Amino acid sequence: MTERREVAAAALTQNGRLLIAQRTYPPELAGLWELPGGKVDEGETPETALSRELEEELGILCSVGSRLGSEVLLDHRYVLRAYRVVLLDGCPAAHEHSAIRWIELDELDAIDWVAHDREWLPDLAELLREELTRSE
Numbered sequence: 545m546t547e548r549r550e551v552a553a554a555a556l557t558q559n560g561r562l563l564i565a566q567r568t569y570p571p572e573l574a575g576l577w578e579l580p581g582g583k584v585d586e587g588e589t590p591e592t593a594l595s596r597e598l599e600e601e602l603g604i605l606c607s608v609g610s611r612l613g614s615e616v617l618l619d620h621r622y623v624l625r626a627y628r629v630v631l632l633d634g635c636p637a638a639h640e641h642s643a644i645r646w647i648e649l650d651e652l653d654a655i656d657w658v659a660h661d662r663e664w665l666p667d668l669a670e671l672l673r674e675e676l677t678r679s680e
């Protein structure tokens with residue numbers, strides 16, 4: 545079997561909040577919220593791919609850090625991985641999503657997430673808790 549292609553997703557936090565984005569396609573995912581990101585192209589590292597996607601989708605420059613949570617197998621072709629991301633420059637805007645939102649720890653559970661992302665909720669909660677402790 546050929547290796548699965550990676551989808552890299554950004555856990556971008558700032559001031560104790562997490563950036564989430566609302567999908568417009570495919571129809572079964574439209575309206576659901578995800579961590580922004582996308583497929584890693586041939587010849588790219590997950591880090592360069594995620595930086596590229598965040599610039600295209602949100603118009604921001606970011607630094608991609610370490611992995612967050614476990615990998616999620618999407619189907620026989622794709623594996624989804626999340627990375628801690630820090631905003632370097634710009635103000636995120638929804639260029640390819642229908643909306644974006646900054647959410648706080650107590651909002652995580654109530655979001656209408658793309659199903660696979662629910663796997664990361666404990667990790668995202670921990671990340672936001674760490675952020676809050678750091679900013680105290």
Ligand SMILES: Nc1nc2c([nH]c(=O)n2[C@H]2C[C@H](O)[C@@H](COP(=O)(O)OP(=O)(O)OP(=O)(O)O)O2)c(=O)[nH]1
Nearest residue numbers: 551552553578579580581582583618624658660661
């Ligand atoms: N970006 C992203 N995709 C996710 C998440 N969770 C999840 O199940 N997916 C799925 C949805 C899609 O089937 C696939 C990623 O597709 P994508 O549409 O974001 O990738 P892309 O920007 O490279 O898009 P494309 O040009 O190939 O259409 O992974 C997530 O948190 N972020």
